Amino acid sequence: xxxxSCEYGIRAAVYIASEAHEGHKVGIAEICRHIEAPRHFTAKxxxxxxxxxxxxxxxxxxxxxxxxxxxxxKSIKEIVEAIDGNGLFTGCGLGLKRCSETKPCPIHKQFKxxxxxxxxxxxxxxxxTLAIQLKKxxxxxx
Amino acid sequence: xxxxSCEYGIRAAVYIASEAHEGHKVGIAEICRHIEAPRHFTAKxxxxxxxxxxxxxxxxxxxxxxxxxxxxxKSIKEIVEAIDGNGLFTGCGLGLKRCSETKPCPIHKQFKxxxxxxxxxxxxxxxxTLAIQLKKxxxxxx
DNA sequence: TACATAAAAGATAAAAATGTCTTTTTATCC
DNA sequence: GGATAAAAAGACATTTTTATCTTTTATGTA
Numbered sequence: 001x002x003x004x005s006c007e008y009g010i011r012a013a014v015y016i017a018s019e020a021h022e023g024h025k026v027g028i029a030e031i032c033r034h035i036e037a038p039r040h041f042t043a044k045x046x047x048x049x050x051x052x053x054x055x056x057x058x059x060x061x062x063x064x065x066x067x068x069x070x071x072x073x074k075s076i077k078e079i080v081e082a083i084d085g086n087g088l089f090t091g092c093g094l095g096l097k098r099c100s101e102t103k104p105c106p107i108h109k110q111f112k113x114x115x116x117x118x119x120x121x122x123x124x125x126x127x128x129t130l131a132i133q134l135k136k137x138x139x140x141x142x
Numbered sequence: 143x144x145x146x147s148c149e150y151g152i153r154a155a156v157y158i159a160s161e162a163h164e165g166h167k168v169g170i171a172e173i174c175r176h177i178e179a180p181r182h183f184t185a186k187x188x189x190x191x192x193x194x195x196x197x198x199x200x201x202x203x204x205x206x207x208x209x210x211x212x213x214x215x216k217s218i219k220e221i222v223e224a225i226d227g228n229g230l231f232t233g234c235g236l237g238l239k240r241c242s243e244t245k246p247c248p249i250h251k252q253f254k255x256x257x258x259x260x261x262x263x264x265x266x267x268x269x270x271t272l273a274i275q276l277k278k279x280x281x282x283x284x
Numbered sequence: 285t286a287c288a289t290a291a292a293a294g295a296t297a298a299a300a301a302t303g304t305c306t307t308t309t310t311a312t313c314c
Numbered sequence: 315g316g317a318t319a320a321a322a323a324g325a326c327a328t329t330t331t332t333a334t335c336t337t338t339t340a341t342g343t344a
Contacts, residue, residue: 121252
């Protein structure tokens with residue numbers, strides 16, 4: 001369903017939100033240890049999320065990644081869109097260029113409904129809430 | 143959502159079912175013209191579907207692809223499984239190796255629900271019915 | 285200022301997905 | 315049996331995704 005990049009991106013963002021804040025940042029090595037993701041590849045993904053203002057980063061001593069309060073309110077849909085674009089939420093299920101309401105593909109209607117639910121689910125999950133569940137031990141990242 | 147292989151596979155199967163039967167088979171060139179798909183790549187996909195008994199093929203003069211009655215009853219879920227396996231219907235949404243009910247990933251519950259609906263939708267769509275809708279002009283493949 | 289640290293950026297590389305071309309096999313017709 | 319047509323199979327090429335390694339830039343601290 002999601003690309004590896006999105007999987008790592010979401011897992012990393014939730015881990016960072018659960019462990020870091022303005023005054024205490026976490027480094028890429030620690031992040032990748034806790035989410036079982038490849039270090040350099042994940043670093044690139046976090047660069048993207050940082051550029052898109054979904055997470056924050058700081059270079060130098062005591063630097064690392066963290067999320068501020070407004071970033072913790074962002075949904076995982078925003079992560080997916082930042083990394084892979086909105087194709088998952090908009091394109092035709094069978095890849096037709098000219099699929100539309102009047103000339104629909106064979107799975108148009110039902111696929112649209114599923115996509116709506118997927119979008120809803122992704123929009124309803126904000127990073128901060130997932131991070132809290134992680135700290136409580138209700139969910140895991142590996 | 144689906145791979146290109148699955149998109150082409152589903153489109154091709156529906157087209158074949160709509161135009162061919164035991165006594166009148168359609169060739170790969172005609173198929174690809176009508177679904178706007180790359181010829182040789184699609185040919186490979188159809189080989190797979192044929193081996194998996196989802197479509198039928200015949201070599202030689204007047205040969206080509208077709209579906210028998212039992213094959214027309216197969217669902218598009220079977221096409222996806224034949225081509226890409228069942229990862230889309232079973233794996234963890236965030237790619238965790240050890241995601242489970244007791245140790246779930248942060249989107250486990252909702253993702254499971256979406257996957258259930260997707261599975262249901264795919265199981266409910268049989269190739270023959272979609273082919274009929276195509277013949278009636280209610281749906282398109284390009 | 286010099287040094288240490290950590291992310292950012294750039295260069296490569298490996299693997300997988302997608303796409304194309306050629307040859308082989310098989311079935312049918314004459 | 316020979317010619318022909320069409321899928322099957324194999325080889326190769328391209329693109330995208332995933333992954334790794336190295337160099338650069340920014341930042342805090344002594």
